[in-house]
Amino acid sequence: MEVLNGKGVCDGIAIGRISFLKQHHAVVQRTRVEDPAAEQARFEQARDKAAQELSQLYRKALREVGETNAGIFDIHRMMLEDEDYNESVENLIHTQRVNAEYAVAVTSDNFADMFSSMDSEYMRARAQDVRDVSNRLIRLLSGSAGNGVPEAAAEAESEGRILCADDLTPSETVQLDKTHVLAFVTRHGSANSHTAILARTMGIPAVVGVKDLTDAWDGQMAAVDGSQGIVYMEPDRETTTALLVRQEEAEKYRARLRALKGKENRTRDGRTVQLYANIGAPEDIGAALFNDAGGIGLFRSEFLYLRSDDYPSELTQYAAYRKILESMAGKKVIIRTLDIGADKQIGYFGLGKEENPALGYRAIRICLTRPDIFKTQLRALYRASVCGNLAIMFPMITSLKEVLQIREIIAQVKAELTAEGFRYADHVEIGIMIETPAAALISDRLAPEVDFFSVGTNDLIQYTLACDRQNPLLEPFCDTHHEAILRLIGMATEAAHRHGKWIGICGELGSDTSLTEQWLRMGIDELSVSPSQILRVREKIRSITVE
Amino acid sequence: MKEFKYVIRDEVGIHARPAGLLVKEAQRFSSAVQIHRGDRTADGKKLFALMALGVKCGDEVTVQCQGEDEDEAARALQVFFRDKL
DSSP: OOEEEEEEEEEEEEEEEEEEOOOOSSSSSBBBOOOHHHHHHHHHHHHHHHHHHHHHHHHHHHHHHHHHHHHHHHHHHHHOOOOOHHHHHIIIIIIIIIIIIHHHHHHHHHHHHHHHSSSSSHHHHHHHHHHHHHHHHHHHHTTTOOOOOHHHHHHHHHHHHEESSSOOOHHHHHOGGGGEEEEEESSSSSTTTTHHHHHHHHTTTEEEOTTTOOOHHHHOOOOTTTTTTTTEEEEHHHHHHHHHHHHHHHHEEEEHHHHTTOOOOOOOOSOBBBBEEEEESGHHHHHHHHHHHHHHEEETHHHHTTTOSSSHHHHHHHHHHHHHHHHHSSSEEEEOOOOTTBOOOOGGGGGOOSSSSSSSOTTTHHHHHHOOOOOOHHHHHHHHGSSSSSEEEEOOOOHHHHHHHHHHHHHHHHHHHHHHTOOOOOOOOEEEEESHHHHHHHHHHHHGGSEEEEEEEEHHHHHHHHHHOOOOOGGOOOOTTHHHHHHHHHHHHHHHHHHTHHHHHHHHGGTTTTHHHHHHHHHEEEEEGGGGHHHHHHHHHHHHOOO | OEEEEEEEOTTTSOHHHHHHHHHHHHHTSSSSEEEEEEEEEEEETTHHHHHHTTTOTEEEEEEEESTHHHHHHHHHHHHHHHHOO
């Protein structure tokens, strides 16, 4: 047994085999093809090759594990021949002029989603088969190494794995199929990196910064202790037993939290606070509701832009917002407008490289200088506003001028919609993120112009302490409880309340239960946290006496 | 057009394996094959569409065959359902 130390960023215990992510093939790139007919021919070749591979696998499995288990490869082969699947790929190649890999990936997602949404558990599990067979095609198309035959590959699909990688980019973490991931372990990364935040969102045990991690461990047994930040390689029986006991305790803890569903977020002495969820895609709404979120305190709208190959149209956005609002059935949904920049790139925006992206051309700065993009989003939001309880929030505010400009654009958008005969809700709350020291310092000037503040603690910490949160070397210097941070939040709270406005916290500090009591004393009105953290924070709130 | 009704007995319904076999069987004939469940219909020659129909144990399906060889197709499929589902 070998014991490796890292930083635990999401609690939980996982025991299983390691799968080392080969990152070059993790993401399918979209490219434009000049000759769709040739691209289609490539697709057909790959399909023939995939069918051959699957026949070989079928025969091999038939010999070794029998007909019942081998059947899955037969099904995969039939999936390859499905008319609708092939039509979808071919249509994408011809009408969108995309490469075959991309066409397959999109088709795969659509069909997998169809299965995932079915009411039978068995059928939902078939989404995995669609992905499996599509990945085989993509691998063949991109000519990557490996012949795809080994049993290990088939085995990996059926049992969960501990996913290891040097590091995971936000897009990789998002795009990974999480159903079979028992835990994340990365060589790089810090507690505040996107990987860590996403792991917590998904409730998957995670350890980052494991310096001694190597891909030589691919396929070996390991045990991951997310709360202690330890990875045991080839754990001995004693260790495994101890961890299993803790795993059981953790299950009991989860059961205790489950019992808090439907209970109020009320302190012992009767103070209540709103507890909302932070989410980044419509499919997270389920987790938010499942964990009893009172509303959505931060809906990151980037998904619309990330999942599109061009600026999403007003109608596309409207449909998405409408669906979100309707799924939340009257509960408040705070949608944050586009928040991208040089560190969160989207190809078609054509943003240049920057020396210092955190301090660069991003978020509201892009929106205010490219009003076409901004107005499209606002029009879609206002049109959707009649379908539920919408609030809109603007990121990266540093000055009063920005807020006034935003309000002017909103007035234009409303006037245009009225002129065109579109309806919108009478009162849509407008809020701003307090995530720069500047915004906190002038919060008394900003408060009269908005309905609410929401503190983005991640950026507020980074900008106040001058610490890049992705840089693990800075962790000793990045004291998230630094007095400067607490004072800035205190100032903003005082300013908001003085003007009769409410204030929430939607950053990571919102779920830091060692600060919950302080937030309540400060007068914070709302905490918005990852869905998986809601009940834990509720438990904390219910244990506190404020006065 | 030939049509017959059948109540599914297989515990998992028309799951992947029999769906695949059913598609293969249907494809042997030139006739169009439609499978109806409630108010939804799937082309019996398309695997994903058939699976998406989500036919469960106890569901009644109506199978319709239309075309030159509809008699043979309906007969063959009736046997198939009885044997496999």
